[in-house]
Amino acid sequence: MGAEDVRRQKLNVFRMELLGAKVVPVTSGSGTLKDATNDAMRDWAKNVDTTHYIIGSAIGPHPFPTMVRDFQAVIGHEAREQMLERAGGLPDAVIGCVGGGSNAIGIFHGFLNDADVKLYGTEAGGRGDDLGDNCASIAFGQVGFFHGTKSLYIQHGNGQIEDVHSVSAGLDYPGVGPEHAHLAVTGRAEYIRVQDDVALETFQEVSRLEGIIPALETSHSFALAKKLARELGPGKRVLVNLSGRGDKDVTEVARLLGRDL
Amino acid sequence: MPYLTMGDPSYDATVEYAIGMIDAGADLLEIGIPFSDPTADGPVIQAAMVRSLAATEFTMEGLFAAVERIHTARPEVPLVFLGYMNPILNGLAASVAYGRADFSKPAADRLQYDARGALSAFLERCQKAGVRGLVIPDLPFDAPESETLREIGEELGVSQILMVAPNTGDARLQAICRAARGFIYYVTSLGVTGMRSELPPDLAERIALVQRESGLPVFAGFGFSEPGQVAGLVGKVDGIIVGSRNHQIIEELGDVAGTALVELTRGFASARCVLNSTGPASGAQALEQPGAAIRLIGPSPAFFGKSVVKPPARPNCQDYAEDPRLCPDRDSARSPGPDSSRFCF
Numbered sequence: 001m002g003a004e005d006v007r008r009q010k011l012n013v014f015r016m017e018l019l020g021a022k023v024v025p026v027t028s029g030s031g032t033l034k035d036a037t038n039d040a041m042r043d044w045a046k047n048v049d050t051t052h053y054i055i056g057s058a059i060g061p062h063p064f065p066t067m068v069r070d071f072q073a074v075i076g077h078e079a080r081e082q083m084l085e086r087a088g089g090l091p092d093a094v095i096g097c098v099g100g101g102s103n104a105i106g107i108f109h110g111f112l113n114d115a116d117v118k119l120y121g122t123e124a125g126g127r128g129d130d131l132g133d134n135c136a137s138i139a140f141g142q143v144g145f146f147h148g149t150k151s152l153y154i155q156h157g158n159g160q161i162e163d164v165h166s167v168s169a170g171l172d173y174p175g176v177g178p179e180h181a182h183l184a185v186t187g188r189a190e191y192i193r194v195q196d197d198v199a200l201e202t203f204q205e206v207s208r209l210e211g212i213i214p215a216l217e218t219s220h221s222f223a224l225a226k227k228l229a230r231e232l233g234p235g236k237r238v239l240v241n242l243s244g245r246g247d248k249d250v251t252e253v254a255r256l257l258g259r260d261l
Numbered sequence: 262m263p264y265l266t267m268g269d270p271s272y273d274a275t276v277e278y279a280i281g282m283i284d285a286g287a288d289l290l291e292i293g294i295p296f297s298d299p300t301a302d303g304p305v306i307q308a309a310m311v312r313s314l315a316a317t318e319f320t321m322e323g324l325f326a327a328v329e330r331i332h333t334a335r336p337e338v339p340l341v342f343l344g345y346m347n348p349i350l351n352g353l354a355a356s357v358a359y360g361r362a363d364f365s366k367p368a369a370d371r372l373q374y375d376a377r378g379a380l381s382a383f384l385e386r387c388q389k390a391g392v393r394g395l396v397i398p399d400l401p402f403d404a405p406e407s408e409t410l411r412e413i414g415e416e417l418g419v420s421q422i423l424m425v426a427p428n429t430g431d432a433r434l435q436a437i438c439r440a441a442r443g444f445i446y447y448v449t450s451l452g453v454t455g456m457r458s459e460l461p462p463d464l465a466e467r468i469a470l471v472q473r474e475s476g477l478p479v480f481a482g483f484g485f486s487e488p489g490q491v492a493g494l495v496g497k498v499d500g501i502i503v504g505s506r507n508h509q510i511i512e513e514l515g516d517v518a519g520t521a522l523v524e525l526t527r528g529f530a531s532a533r534c535v536l537n538s539t540g541p542a543s544g545a546q547a548l549e550q551p552g553a554a555i556r557l558i559g560p561s562p563a564f565f566g567k568s569v570v571k572p573p574a575r576p577n578c579q580d581y582a583e584d585p586r587l588c589p590d591r592d593s594a595r596s597p598g599p600d601s602s603r604f605c606f
Contacts, residue, residue, distance in 0.1 A: 028307060034298065041300050046452030048428060143360030143374050145346035145406075146298065148399065152362065158319050159348030160297045187368035 003031035005169040011248045030163040032172045033057075033099070037147055057100025058177030061148025065105075065177050072106020079239060080110040091239040093118045093228050095221045098191060099135060099171035101180040103243035108189060118190070120228070121180060122220040124166035125193030131156070135164045137176040138184045138191040144175075151178040167196040167256070168216035170244065194220040202226070203246060203253060215244030216253070262480060263526055264343060264504030266293035266306060268313030272327040274516045278507075279331045283338050285523040286530025291396070291502060292328060294344035294352070295319060301345075301398035303455030305505040308512060321352035325386050332391030341394040341422060342387065346406070349397065350379050353386065380410050387419045394422045394443045402437050411440065422446050425471050427461060438475035444499065445471050445479045455505045457484030465497040472499075488528035495532070503529060 003025040006013050013023050029035035037055070044053040058065045083091055094111050096104025098121035111117040126134030131154070134140070141152030146161060153175040154162045166172040183189035203219040206212055214222060225240045232238065254261045263282045267275050279290055295313040299306060317323065332340060351360070360374045387395065400407055402423045411421050420443035425434055427450060438445070447468055449460050464481070471479045482502030485491065491501050506525065511518045
């Protein structure tokens with residue numbers, strides 16, 4: 001795990017250790033997901049006889065993005081059934097947050113063939129639109145090769161991968177899963193940027209109004225849900241993939257709000 | 262074949278070190294294109310790339326300009342790039358326009374992406390700068406881009422150098438050997454670049470297999486730091502790649518590392534020469550007719566001066582032996598005698 005993420009997601013680290021894992025912080029680069037992926041691949045290459053690389057996001061060389069998509073798609077297929085059964089029809093919009101994009105590609109897959117269902121991915125808008133201030137690979141990326149995948153990556157004009165930024169560790173990655181790039185370019189899904197401060201506000205708002213503390217990543221999706229619901233008007237259905245719990249983020253959010261826990 | 266990351270600690274120093282190492286007996290020189298995320302490299306070369314990227318604003322044009330200085334100074338020595346795919350594809354200013362999606366346009370026109378154009382531009386610059394081979398550790402040999410690269414490279418005389426690892430399976434090894442040009446980069450042991458205290462016991466056997474399958478010279482890399490390590494490989498491998506040890510020296514000595522690097526290169530070169538009765542081979546003999554990508558680096562000089570009689574297993578061998586420009590052992594190749602069946606590599 002990137003050293004910066006070890007700091008930001010202390011609770012997850014402690015949980016993994018409780019379950020018997022050894023968590024190794026990675027200090028190279030920006031100490032985030034990208035760098036942890038680099039070192040995981042390096043370690044795997046060395047210990048390939050005794051180790052298997054398991055990545056959580058829809059990135060990395062084939063077949064990893066496909067595997068992650070297929071496992072995450074269980075949520076999409078179940079959500080579709082439940083919408084028909086309990087909400088009385090297909091959703092008008094489906095939202096998932098996108099760093100590498102595992103949860104989003106999973107929920108999208110339940111609805112890809114339903115042409116009337118609009119698919120929305122929320123990208124981390126970070127501090128703004130400048131290079132290095134966000135992780136919006138679809139908005140600002142360029143076709144490239146990274147971590148064994150051809151997709152859209154945020155990079156300098158000279159082919160170096162940029163150090164990117166998001167308030168949420170899970171979205172803090174300079175690229176996006178290849179299938180999202182495809183859905184974006186073909187127009188099947190639309191990708192919207194949500195900035196750090198909006199995500200932070202939504203984190204608090206959803207906690208207060210729904211009694212659900214969403215992950216900071218997921219807060220990006222709720223922010224868009226609020227906006228879409230207003231635009232679509234009454235009687236429409238918006239499905240949000242609640243991809244993660246926010247208890248892992250509580251300490252970091254408190255720090256960002258000026259509270260020392 | 263020594264390896265240097267371009268720009269560690271500065272472009273000027275790399276050019277100076279490169280020339281010194283060539284003069285000390287390097288037959289080829291591998292130049293690393295620094296990359297933000299070198300996943301095939303261990304800590305030493307990672308740090309070298311970080312230093313390079315911090316020292317100068319990286320531009321592919323600047324890098325090529327420095328490489329051209331080395332080529333101009335020592336035009337007879339073939340240069341080889343070690344580069345990750347992303348800077349190769351997107352590093353040249355000419356390529357920057359490619360591959361950005363414009364969402365204000367309808368879906369069909371959103372993405373202008375021309376990998377062939379970008380790779381052509383890059384390979385043309387390579388040709389101009391004396392770069393005759395490309396090692397791209399994060400591009401599988403059977404990716405479509407690899408095929409495009411080899412196709413364009415064949416015309417320009419720039420070979421894609423393919424890698425074989427200890428765990429490459431039989432079918433894949435054969436396919437790699439069929440597609441390979443120049444030489445094969447044999448990765449001695451699993452993992453990333455870096456110095457190893459021990460090399461796998463079956464190394465020589467694996468190298469022989471790759472030599473047989475490919476008919477090409479096989480260079481071994483990953484793990485070599487001291488000339489003493491190659492003793493067991495003399496006569497069995499066509500070249501040795503030394504990288505991390507060079508950058509460990511640079512890490513210690515910065516821009517005054519020249520003498521130590523030259524000494525190390527000389528050590529490796531003499532490990533070769535001890536067994537090569539005809540004396541040190543020069544990189545000149547590795548240079549080839551322009552345009553013949555298949556041979557570019559093929560006729561590498563007698564890296565370890567095989568003094569054993571070797572069956573003519575490799576198709577190109579004979580040609581080189583008969584070509585006095587290419588063969589370091591040209592006298593013995595011409596005149597029948599105890600050494601008449603010695604080959605150049």
